[in-house]
Amino acid sequence: MTGTLLNDNHSNYHQLNHLPDKLNHIDINRNNNYLNNSDHNHLHHPHHPHPHPNHHFNHHQQSVKPFDELPTPKSYPIVGTTLTLMAFGGAAHLHEYCDSRHKELGPIYREKLGPTDCVFIADSSMAQKVYSNEGRFPNHLVPEAWTIYNEMTGIKRGLFFMNGPEWEKRRKGLNKVFLCQPVISDYTDDLNQVVTDVIAKWTNVVEENQFNSSFKCKHQQSGLLTQLERELYNWSIESLGTMIFGRRLGCVETSDELKCKTNKIEKVHLFVQCVQQLFVESAKMTLLPARLAQRFNLPVWQRFMEAAGQALTMARGYVEENIAASRDDPANGSRGVLEMLLAQPRIDQEEVISIIVDLFLAAADTTSHATQWALYLLSKNPEYQQKILEQVESVVGKNGTVQAEHLKHFTLVKGVIKETLRLYPVAPFISRKLDRDIVLGGYQIPANSLLAISLYTTGRDEKYWPEAKSFKPERWVRDESNRKIINSHASLPFGFGIRSCVGRRVAEVQMQFLLSRIIQKFYLEPGNAEDIGIKLRMITTPESPIHLRLIKRSTV
Numbered sequence: 001m002t003g004t005l006l007n008d009n010h011s012n013y014h015q016l017n018h019l020p021d022k023l024n025h026i027d028i029n030r031n032n033n034y035l036n037n038s039d040h041n042h043l044h045h046p047h048h049p050h051p052h053p054n055h056h057f058n059h060h061q062q063s064v065k066p067f068d069e070l071p072t073p074k075s076y077p078i079v080g081t082t083l084t085l086m087a088f089g090g091a092a093h094l095h096e097y098c099d100s101r102h103k104e105l106g107p108i109y110r111e112k113l114g115p116t117d118c119v120f121i122a123d124s125s126m127a128q129k130v131y132s133n134e135g136r137f138p139n140h141l142v143p144e145a146w147t148i149y150n151e152m153t154g155i156k157r158g159l160f161f162m163n164g165p166e167w168e169k170r171r172k173g174l175n176k177v178f179l180c181q182p183v184i185s186d187y188t189d190d191l192n193q194v195v196t197d198v199i200a201k202w203t204n205v206v207e208e209n210q211f212n213s214s215f216k217c218k219h220q221q222s223g224l225l226t227q228l229e230r231e232l233y234n235w236s237i238e239s240l241g242t243m244i245f246g247r248r249l250g251c252v253e254t255s256d257e258l259k260c261k262t263n264k265i266e267k268v269h270l271f272v273q274c275v276q277q278l279f280v281e282s283a284k285m286t287l288l289p290a291r292l293a294q295r296f297n298l299p300v301w302q303r304f305m306e307a308a309g310q311a312l313t314m315a316r317g318y319v320e321e322n323i324a325a326s327r328d329d330p331a332n333g334s335r336g337v338l339e340m341l342l343a344q345p346r347i348d349q350e351e352v353i354s355i356i357v358d359l360f361l362a363a364a365d366t367t368s369h370a371t372q373w374a375l376y377l378l379s380k381n382p383e384y385q386q387k388i389l390e391q392v393e394s395v396v397g398k399n400g401t402v403q404a405e406h407l408k409h410f411t412l413v414k415g416v417i418k419e420t421l422r423l424y425p426v427a428p429f430i431s432r433k434l435d436r437d438i439v440l441g442g443y444q445i446p447a448n449s450l451l452a453i454s455l456y457t458t459g460r461d462e463k464y465w466p467e468a469k470s471f472k473p474e475r476w477v478r479d480e481s482n483r484k485i486i487n488s489h490a491s492l493p494f495g496f497g498i499r500s501c502v503g504r505r506v507a508e509v510q511m512q513f514l515l516s517r518i519i520q521k522f523y524l525e526p527g528n529a530e531d532i533g534i535k536l537r538m539i540t541t542p543e544s545p546i547h548l549r550l551i552k553r554s555t556v
């Protein structure tokens, strides 16, 4: 299959440096007036002395309704709406709960969930409007538990936790590294090498499984990869580590020799467990005032503190160890982006460490889960495996080696990534607090209100996606049979604008290599009898472990 890829425009390319495929022509210019009429109004809020520059009064002004009139679910004294959310399965099913609220109350509604008063938005033009008003220093919600933790420990944290000019300064520095195509290009071979090792390892694992199961229930066991999540975590940490430190960390052991050389794999597994625990405990506190949990030292708070302490200490140790190793081995170490980070103006090693630690926290979970869902969907939709194989072979030849320069031709693999993230957005809500009043959906929204863009709902809305529940990667590929323009703001898995995901390019390249090469090598079958649902642990994770059956292509 040939064709170009639609809608590669989730980041605001006007503001980010050197981004490659500038398909921004169908997208917004944040200063344009592109919104529906009622949303043009910017009323002056009494608490906000500086109305937005686009502020103007017109005949629609009268139709703007006050904030208090936003649709709100029925709520009961003291418990509010908590019992209804519990009936959905609690915080782990918040995405489904909010989805049903949108169906009941419309594309914009307001609800107090536990301690958090939030306006939920499931409409692409409203999302566009939020982003175009996010200002120079966009502000998002940091879970209260994290804020308290940072205050209590006095630990300096990375980009996600920064705000204002400090955030802007560091963000610009990181953009020059992580969103700069020439820099990414310097590391594509390394990222590809990690995938080579992953494939070698998975080949061993499934062959071992096949051998061990030959006297047991052969059909059930053969080719089974049961530790998919852990394998993908290792791959994701190894990839980022390789790029940052310019040396292999040893999370993807490829041979017994390497295995003997390093005991790091166990450490990585422990780190991964702590990060997972951290997300689980933070998610549990979505419905609970974290301050209360802290004041009464509730078990959930104790577990959160322990996991946070362990994860940060381990990540820190890891980073310090690798900074030292890179310095001891300058021939190798100088290849990493670490040097570029340390070379930024007015930055000391301490700050670099906190930034890198938080990059690992942000990268490990997200890329691995996105890839896990992609592999799951491909295993359930074998026709796309065949189409991908045909596309890959048409570019690299039969059994050819995939290289960086081939990736731009893999439009279907890119479509698979976008389609996966449409259906399974790693972050199902994107939050913003604006520094100005705006009108959304005809309602006056005061500055500082917490806004949550419901990506799970817009991503599955028939209004934007025909056959919304179906996995159709080709909807993202533009060719003779598909010239339709996609509504870019209805699926924003990496966010949008100047505060969108800084690791997007790295994640995409990693995933493109892994998916194209896995399909080249293996035929995938689902290893679970049942469909797997979503369970939120702050991010979109599978309700039960996903198993895959990998069958080597030559034996299909």
Ligand code: HEM
Binding pocket: 140, 159, 160, 161, 171, 178, 240, 358, 359, 360, 362, 363, 364, 366, 367, 370, 421, 426, 427, 430, 431, 492, 493, 494, 495, 496, 498, 499, 500, 501, 502, 503, 504, 506, 507
């Ligand atoms: C498929 C993989 C990934 C997904 C879906 C994803 C998604 C996101 C989203 C939705 C945001 C918030 C954007 C917004 O508020 O508008 C974000 C922020 C962020 N992501 Fe990612 N991410 C991924 C991979 C990565 C990787 C690999 C890294 C590290 C290299 C990373 C580092 C960050 C950081 C540091 C932020 C905070 C940016 C800031 O506050 O300026 N992410 N990501």
